Amino acid sequence: MKAIKLLSLFCMLLFAACDPFESAKQREIILDLPEIPFSYNVSGTSDHLPTLGRVLFYDPRLSINNSVSCASCHKQTLAFSDDAAFSRGFENRITSRNSMPIQNIISNLFAGIAIDHNLLIDSMATDSVKIDVNDPTVGAYLPGVFVSPDFFVQPTKLFWDGRENDLAIMVTRPIMNHIEMGISDLDILAMKLSSIKEYNTLFINAFGNGEITKEKISTGLSAFLLSIRSNQSKFDKSLNLAINNSFNINDGSSQLSAIEELGRQLFFDKFNCNSCHESNGFADIGLDANPKDLGMSSITGNTTQAGMFKIPSLRNVQLTGPYMHDGRFKTLEEVLQHYSHGISNSKNLDDRLRVNGKAKQMNMTDAEVKAIVSFLNTLTDYEMITDPKLSNPFKVK
């Protein structure tokens, strides 16, 4: 009897601990938004739309029991990734893959194809400077490495296995996911939000009327995701320095140090890491001889794609550990040990990691590992991870 009581007390405590909204209820939570919206520069929309998306992104009321928001698994300080190998959804349910950073997502969502622009009526008047998504100079993967224009024509594939390429649909998936946020019917979510006062104003500002629909929820979230951009890492700045040759702005802080520069050369020249990490796409890097998680082929059914996963951006990689689709490596050093002498000759191992039919062994020295890690650390964008316009707008009073 006593054991049961103790157990139920334990469960209650556990539940309270996992339910930030619940425990914060006693204190007042206020929505702290600037009077004039921040400037988000999302092409084709006003700044009111990403502002709405920001609130939705951080609001745990988008989950079935008000416990989990997008930000629970996509934390700004971690480049919108998570530090757990497998993130926790509502009721502490565990996801089956490692959360991914969100940054520099490119979609033609607001290019006039996917949405009805009449939806965005007068709010367009406050438009800020537009970024043209067809501009090949908008770097997406490695900073400063220009992505091919094809990249924009083909919508970017999302998730580790590339199962979704429509951003507007993608953003609704975690809400409905039975592990992540658990709301099976988005119309019910729309009704739920309709009863929350702040949303009325936010939807009016973004769309001209306060009616809340699932399409508008998804458009708002998408606009916020598209505004999460990273281009202010030390490496970006060092490239700008090189391109502009403007020594007057060189205070020394944006010049790569000797070890970082060595790492850069190893990454680009000796080990050819850029042959993959500069482009989007999918690859099997021989993590397992027989991959348990089939990756791409779990979606396509094509066995030649078993073990292939999305080539992740290495921007902010210092912050996005643990690494790989299953979070198996805790540190960048462990990742490099894999490339150095841990690659398995799996059936679909990428040709770029094969020599004479065998798995490549890069045999890195300790000094090389150190230099590459130093270089990867120059890809951290401290401005993005502290940018107020991307931060949690809910404040506890």
Ligand code: HEC
């Ligand atoms: C419980 C944790 C959790 C929650 C909550 C969550 N995500 Fe995720 N997210 C993940 C995981 C895990 C993945 C990788 C899943 C996979 O590939 O199978 C992911 C992947 C993504 C990606 C793909 C990024 C890429 O480069 O392909 C985006 C975008 C994303 N989530 C946005 C969102 C949004 C928007 C919300 C809120 C509506 C949200 N997530 C809520 C865990 C979560």
Ligand code: HEC
């Ligand atoms: C054949 C293409 C390819 C090559 C070459 C390659 N990578 Fe990768 N890399 C990938 C893929 C694909 C993943 C994700 C694999 C997974 O999770 O199953 C990855 C993952 C990573 C990660 C973990 C990122 C994260 O967010 O989890 C790091 C760090 C990394 N690679 C660095 C390097 C370095 C350094 C080199 C050169 C020594 C290199 N890669 C060469 C394709 C490649």
